[in-house]
Amino acid sequence: MGGILVIAEHRKGDLLDVTWEILNKAAVVSESTGQRVTAVLAGFNVRAMAEKLAGRAHKVVVVDNPELANYNYEVYRDVLTGIIKNLRPVLILIGHTTTGMDLAPALAAHLNIPLATACIDFSIEDGKLTAIRQMYNGKVNARVCFSSSDCYMVTLRPGSFSVETENAWGGEIQSISLEVEKPSGIKFIRSVEAALGEVDITQADILVSVGQGIGDKKNLQLVEELAALLGGTLSCSRPVVDKKWLPKERQVGSSGKTVKPKVYLAIGISGSFQHLMGLKGGTIIAINKDPRAPIFRVADYGIVGDLFQVVPVLKEKIKSLK
Amino acid sequence: MVDTRTELIDRYDLTKCFQCAKCTAGCPVSLKSVLNIRRLMREVLLSPDLQGTFHKSEIWDCTTCQTCTLRCPRGLKPHELVINLRSLLVEEGEIPKTAIDALEGVYKHGNPWGRARSKRSEWSTGLNIKNLTEGDTAPLLFFNCCTTAYDPRVQEIGKALVTVLRTAGVDFGCLGNKESCCGSEVRRMGETGLFEMLSEDNLKLFQNSGVNEIVTVSPHCYNTFKNEYPEHSFGIKHYSQLVNSLINEGRLKFSRELNRKITYHDPCYLGKQNKVFDEPRNVINAIPGVTFIEFDRSRERSLCCEGGGGRMFIEASASGQRLAEIRARDAVEMGVDIIATSCPFCLLNLEDAVKTTGNEGKLVVRDILELVVDAL
Amino acid sequence: MPCDTALVIGGGIAGMQAALDIANAGFKVVLVEKSPSIGGRMLQFSEVFPTLDCPQCIGTPKMLEVGSHPNIQLIAYSEVESVTGTCGNFTVKIRQKSRFVDPSRCSACGECSKVCPVQVPDERNLGLSRRKAIYIPFAQAVPNIATIDPDYCLHLKGLKEGKDLCRLCQKGIPQKNLPGCEAKAIDFNIQNKIIEINVGVIIVAVGYDLFDARLKPEYGYGVYPGVITGMELERIDESGGPTLGKIVVNGKSPRNVVFIQCVGSRDKSVGVEYCSRVCCMYTAKQALYVKSKLPEAKVTVCYIDVRAFGKGYEQFYERVQEAGVIYRRGMVSEVYKEGDSLVVRAEDTLSGEIYEERADLVVLATGLRPSGDTVELARLLNIPVGADGFFLESHPKLGPVETAVDGIYLAGCCQGPKDIADTVIQAGAAASMACIKLAVTGKGTESA
């Protein structure tokens, strides 16, 4: 008994990056503690993913059942309860995704396991588990410890660890057939995806944002191509909307939308205060010809130069990095 | 709603309106907005459905420039009716999202930008300004204004005023992080309760600071302190008045020439509403080398920049040419190098307009204080 | 001792009518006029509504009659200095200003003006033309005597500094064959004099002033030459006026004329709450004559309400509209410039349209204000002034010409704005009240 249990998460037949990230961290901890890593894969028709997981865990436990085709916490909670009671791991790791947020607290409460959510790291030293979690909009980190228990649970924020690994463990795959009860009161109806053409810049991780400096609507193509290259979304400052070069839904700023991307590439945006008010967090990169443009006061990185010179070259550099 | 309507009719003397339309005709947004201030006066008087009357997005188009009120031959106050209708929306909670952000920003942090109160005085780091809330004393209080405190462009104006006051040997202090929004825009967005709160808080600060006189950067602060705060005995001055008298008293002398063609944009809150027309012009004309050219539409006929009435925080329902753009184009046509003004909102809107009209490089927008500092 | 002479203050149409009525009843009248000639405002008009008569044609005979009536003593270029006594026995001091011209010698030949080198804005033409420092106000002036304007005359100004300057009017310019005053009427030594008279009754007929359009800065009066007042248009329209009757602004015939009503009337923002009563009709008249002189021009009248209350007025208003003048309900709020032309911004409240009308001539229908002499005169006569600033009648209905002081009566616009017809009626009424009083006090009985 014992070991580290990693709950694998997948969508549309693909394992999420966060699962690989957690497995990587688990492998490191496994090395220092000797705890074996078991991945749990629950779903329907997930065999192919199990194969992949096997390379990264000592063991893969697979529950393949039509009732698990769509995530339903009632069902997942009960299935995982069974597995956990059976395997009695010392540590359960789950991604702090919307699913993890939904499942982990219920599971932990159900099993009375101490749970720390939204962690970015954890360690086991001298048999003692401590975790680092974010608080206060990520401005403060907390090191947390746990009261003594046979088992602990930690949810880890996506992006906390690297996805890449050199491990190739070739763990065993164990299929478990369980009696899976139908959910009692939650019915999955369907999944919907945001309609095409509907842009929500508030949800974008990468924003290529363009300002007055673009000069004309016809020049937008240049930045649209850059955004496409980066897999990002095009946004803009107010003057661009005022000139009807881009629709209002693309506007960042106090009268537009508040965004919190990972990367914000401000091109030809002087960085009026009103614009910056809509910008919360993320790495800000500015390209502007005016070295005194206020955008440079808030940017993490900047290039002082004419966007029409910089952007085409930048596009080539990015292509070469892909 | 009948009672509210009766109240409005009494409060704004709506029965006296003879529908001459001087208000609509002078309204800077009437050509591009559905907002028809004359009709609004009538609708409130007659409409059985008051809800339908004020639940209109154009109610937020008004810039509260007050032209309607100042020119009303019947002495009525149409712009105050608009503010009151907004306050009904505020009570219902149904106001534009950006207005909510601004008002909550003021409530929580003391400024409409929602910036941290603890950073209010950051703009003056290193300037060693006396803090009148922390034991320093001075006869004059320099009221910063939220825009000066937080907007990087306008911060330069605050710094310029510090330079000017020091050059003239004026002893002054600030309220540091304890200063709160003057409430002018808050009141105009219809948040009467919050305005009262702010005016009480600020007046208490003024009283405890031991000053006799207050100088403001923004005409909006100036106007509300002077005309809207509960009765007080502080002398309220806009900086243009103070700087003008410093020049007249010989305490401020220029050593450099400014060989530029300059026009001046009258802020509504300073000019139209408070008749401070001459002092800013005197200051500009006192600068050696300046060639001063008037806008055709100046003084009482000055064009509003559309920055008042909470419009810095609310997107207008009306599209169409921005008035500040008309200003920028006129200035280019006049062949001036600089549009000078004396209000942070005007400055920001005009600067924006210079860009959006593609006139960057042809002319710049400067605050009078910046011109003064350049010529010291 | 009761006196059977009446004093009429003011020689406009009200004062002239009252003086003639009293004189024709057989009583003596002293008529005091402030300016060099009687005639008043009416004689400045080009045409009068609704009949479109020429005011000179109907006014000049009255002036001549006043000037020659055996019962009327005309003291022009004079002002009342003090008044004491009571009804039936007022003592009035009148200060007669020096014209520096001997009336008994002056033949009104005009040679003096020809040689005078000083150009002065002509008040009769509201500064639209110039007169000389020595001048006769207009050809039909009564009395027809030259007057030297001491504010401008080089010699009189020089005297103050002990210098003997100019005197061309006396000397002439022989080399140009301009003789100057050959009648030797010019006498720089003539002094102002005080005339003391005894009168039984007084009629106040000092008229009105026009609202100063500069107080409404939004209209750009004084800034744009294309923005003028109604009175200025009267002068421009008059065949004897500065443009000889051609409607010309900035040297061009306007193609688009906008009239703005109620400038300085019904307007609390300038402290004038009352309606000036005449502007609707004088504007209608002006719009009509502009339209008839410039048939191609677009003529628009912006108004709040059209008040066409008098006999034949409504019909006149209709006639003006028939002639093609466009009436748009809604006040103009602003006049500004766009390129070379003026822009008038207004709302048509009947259509709800907010419009910017390009215009090359904007005419402001300035309202009527109490005469600037009202306050001082009220003090001298000890009679009350109403809240509107005009002399207060003793009862708004039953005492429309009487004042609070027995024996002092009001005639014309000094009591409140009114048109010519009403002015003449009131003048007649005031004369009649004066005659009654003189008749009664003349018999030595106490007041009627």
Add this chain to the structure above:
Amino acid sequence: MDIIVFVKRVPDTSEADINISPDGLHIIEKDLVFDINESDKYAVEEAVQIKEKLGGSVTAITLGTDSSEDVLRRCLATGVDQAIRLTDEAFRDSDACGTARVLAAAVKDLKYDLILTGVQANDDLQSQVGPVLAEYLGLLHVTVVNKLEIDGKIARVHRELEGGVEDVLEVRLPAVLTIQTGINEPRYVSIMGIRKASRLEIKVRNAADLSLSPDGVGQKASQVKIEKLFIPVSNKATEILTGSLDEMTQKLAGIIKEKGGIS
């Protein structure tokens, strides 16, 4: 429809500089501005909108000291009918489970068809209390709800997932739903409104009122404890890239990639 909505008073830390108290376990609250937790605000608005549509009542409950009453007054001004504040020295420093236990005890005797709260509290960022509470009450839960329709005894909800995907679910009521920001447009609550609401009563309940044993809650019962708070190191000095156009763009492309900007 009777609805209970849980709210929390949290500091606004979006811009403020945060300092840690000498004990290393708390942040220094002086100079911080407190307000209702963002997603709780949406939960309150949602509750009030449902009540306005379907009738019933809304009860807002918070756990906190008397300074939390501001938040409840704001709820009352929004249209909440009843406000309850749970407070006891014993509740101090409860972990998520402890908090959920207190809340569970508080609703035990109340009538309700639906319990709402925000997705997460912006101070501790745990997003645990909703689902844990549901477990304790034996109710179902749905987290990250960004659309909600009540249909009799069923709630039809959208659950927001990553990448613009949403699951549409039907859940039997009563249930605990955690509400995501953006589900509605919270109305503005005016100062006048708050002043009026300040005349309304806020009920206060302590551990004894809730028949809670102090052992089950508070710091002592916490399974997860903060050992130490610290400020993560960050360097926010703007780095202006230099060199030739080629060099600058090369560097920049590398930075973009490093920051996760190339996908």
